[in-house]
Amino acid sequence: MNTLPTPSISPDFWHGKRVFLTGHTGFKGAWLSLWLHALGARVTGYALDPPTSPSLFVDARLADLLDSHIADIRNAPLLAQTLAAAAPEIVIHMAAQPLVRVSYLEPALTYETNVMGTVYLLDAVRQCPSVRAVVIVTTDKCYENHEWHWGYREIDTLGGHDPYSSSKACAELVVNAYRNSFFNPNTPGAHPAGLASARAGNVIGGGDWALDRIVPDCIRAFLAGSPVRVRNPHAIRPWQHVLEPLSGYLLLAQRLYEHPRQFSQAFNFGPHDRDAWSVHQLVQYLCAKWPGASMTIDPGPHPHEAHFLKLDCSKAHALLNWQPRWPLPRALDSILEWLETYRSRGDIRACILSQIRAFEASSPHA
Numbered sequence: 192m193n194t195l196p197t198p199s200i201s202p203d204f205w206h207g208k209r210v211f212l213t214g215h216t217g218f219k220g221a222w223l224s225l226w227l228h229a230l231g232a233r234v235t236g237y238a239l240d241p242p243t244s245p246s247l248f249v250d251a252r253l254a255d256l257l258d259s260h261i262a263d264i265r266n267a268p269l270l271a272q273t274l275a276a277a278a279p280e281i282v283i284h285m286a287a288q289p290l291v292r293v294s295y296l297e298p299a300l301t302y303e304t305n306v307m308g309t310v311y312l313l314d315a316v317r318q319c320p321s322v323r324a325v326v327i328v329t330t331d332k333c334y335e336n337h338e339w340h341w342g343y344r345e346i347d348t349l350g351g352h353d354p355y356s357s358s359k360a361c362a363e364l365v366v367n368a369y370r371n372s373f374f375n376p377n378t379p380g381a382h383p384a385g386l387a388s389a390r391a392g393n394v395i396g397g398g399d400w401a402l403d404r405i406v407p408d409c410i411r412a413f414l415a416g417s418p419v420r421v422r423n424p425h426a427i428r429p430w431q432h433v434l435e436p437l438s439g440y441l442l443l444a445q446r447l448y449e450h451p452r453q454f455s456q457a458f459n460f461g462p463h464d465r466d467a468w469s470v471h472q473l474v475q476y477l478c479a480k481w482p483g484a485s486m487t488i489d490p491g492p493h494p495h496e497a498h499f500l501k502l503d504c505s506k507a508h509a510l511l512n513w514q515p516r517w518p519l520p521r522a523l524d525s526i527l528e529w530l531e532t533y534r535s536r537g538d539i540r541a542c543i544l545s546q547i548r549a550f551e552a553s554s555p556h557a
């Protein structure tokens with residue numbers, strides 16, 4: 192039984208806060224932009240154009256709701272200038288090259304974006320006295336994966352088999368060095384902001400159109416009326432709705448702002464064990480609910496992908512009161528609801544906002 196009080200993302204806290212969000216045109220960035228706007232925050236976004244077409248950023252008409260800058264994270268002077276002009280209190284860094292397969296094709300671009308992008312952002316923050324809290328988004332793949340049956344803790348060894356995972360482990364090391372060197376309250380003249388990193392697993396939700404992710408692959412197949420091609424049916428993933436880690440980032444930013452010393456650390460945000468389903472189970476669930484849907488197994492060969500990876504989230508539970516809220520079937524049903532809205536040309540922004548409200552009203556599920 193859950194004995195923790197319900198974690199609270201406080202509209203009183205977020206109302207009027209100036210937030211600088213990188214990666215706002217992407218999947219997670221679009222959801223977070225809308226949520227922050229609904230909480231009353233004043234959001235400045237910094238990212239390249241939406242990485243997919245269609246995109247949630249365009250479908251939900253997000254450019255109307257925030258101060259959107261389409262620019263490269265590797266352009267350090269422009270990044271610093273844009274951050275300084277926005278004078279944010281909170282910075283959330285999500286801009287990245289986030290795909291394992293692309294990282295095999297474009298390793299240098301992946302490292303430039305994910306590692307040097309983080310360096311440039313933190314350097315810009317150092318010059319910006321208004322900032323009080325910085326959350327750097329990495330991934331569960333930053334750990335050295337031993338295919339263990341227990342979850343990785345924040346103190347476990349960093350690693351990464353492929354360039355994407357390794358680039359995010361490098362970003363974690365960058366965060367650590369900047370925290371020790373420039374954001375350390377024991378260092379005279381240090382920047383007063385709290386600096387934390389957030390590691391989450393495979394997220395799913397309406398509006399993700401990325402290539403080589405299984406839920407978008409299902410969506411494209413359903414809309415085309417063709418079978419879903421499944422690459423790694425037995426791979427088990429810690430699936431979670433995109434609102435789960437986003438709620439963690441918001442709570443973490445709140446706590447960092449209030450208590451920068453205490454919360455300047457790494458945090459895992461993953462689902463409960465029972466939501467670690469195989470790819471096959473997940474596709475089967477969606478196919479059973481979408482009329483006429485079916486799947487076929489693609490025998491490969493495929494590039495290396497980790498088979499089993501789960502996070503131990505005891506720290507986020509204990510220190511942030513963060514808990515997952517939607518069991519996996521609830522998360523998958525919300526994707527089908529979004530898909531029906533998309534297919535029938537309904538109001539995507541209204542659909543996403545109503546899902547955010549439903550999520551806020553849900554209790555943690557133990």
Ligand SMILES: NC(=O)c1ccc[n+]([C@@H]2O[C@H](COP(=O)([O-])OP(=O)(O)OC[C@H]3O[C@@H](n4cnc5c(N)ncnc54)[C@H](O)[C@@H]3O)[C@@H](O)[C@H]2O)c1
Pocket residue numbers: 213214215216217218219220237238239240241242262263264265284285286287288289304328329330331391392393394395401
């Ligand atoms: N989606 C997942 O399952 C997942 C899991 C773990 C971690 N993450 C992390 O969450 C973050 C967001 O992921 P997503 O799924 O929304 O990815 P996405 O591809 O949908 O969005 C990426 C965003 O980064 C921006 N971007 C890419 N290169 C850039 C550059 N050079 N300069 C400026 N902006 C650039 C894109 O324009 C876009 O706004 C990433 O840091 C990713 O590594 C995602």
